[in-house]
Amino acid sequence: MRAAPILLIAATMLAGCAEQPPATRSAQAEAKYQQLLAGRAAGSPVSCLPHYQSDDMVTIDNSTVAFKSGATVYVNHLIGECQGLTSGFYTLVTRSTGSGLCHGDIADVRDVRTGMIIGACAMGDFVPYKRS
Template structure:
């Protein structure tokens, strides 16, 4: 039993390490997604990335594409780029489902892409940092 637990821990560590390796290339968006992204951030400047976002700030969510999720909280817009992308999220007919045990969404939290009509999971991803964009002073 102990050997199995060690093997499972090693496999999990390897998987997490693989998630940390994020392609540093800029996200390639469709023209429509880029237009939505630019509109959401117009007149705003990026702040220091935050590892967590309080749940009360995550109520107004907009999916730009598989690689970009925007959360709006008043005048602040948070951009999250899931680690390695979030397959099928940009489809438009699916929902992003997150489960939190605490009061925050954090980097590394697993989100599921679900077909709510069929009740099945069609993808998943790990959330990245939350980069706040605030109006330029």
């Protein structure tokens, strides 16, 4: 009889640890996302993006960024939300632990005018989208 309440508490705690889906995008962000991925099909997620240029990053919303690499677009749903990315006053500055950018690497949100860090989040997996 005592095991049932303990199992219920454990199940509730584990459910809270599950990865939450990205927040609902604004209509403008959704249009930008759809335009970027038009005519492309998703591939299997990869944990690292070995080569990228920071100039090739496209901010979709505070939870989603994309990296253009040749004909492929890699979409990353950030772990956590990087507040302010869509304002135009802040940018995402990544710190990688190895070569390239990988799942779990920290991304700072910096004020482009002052260079001050105003927040942080982490990179998720990278989903490649290629022309179909």
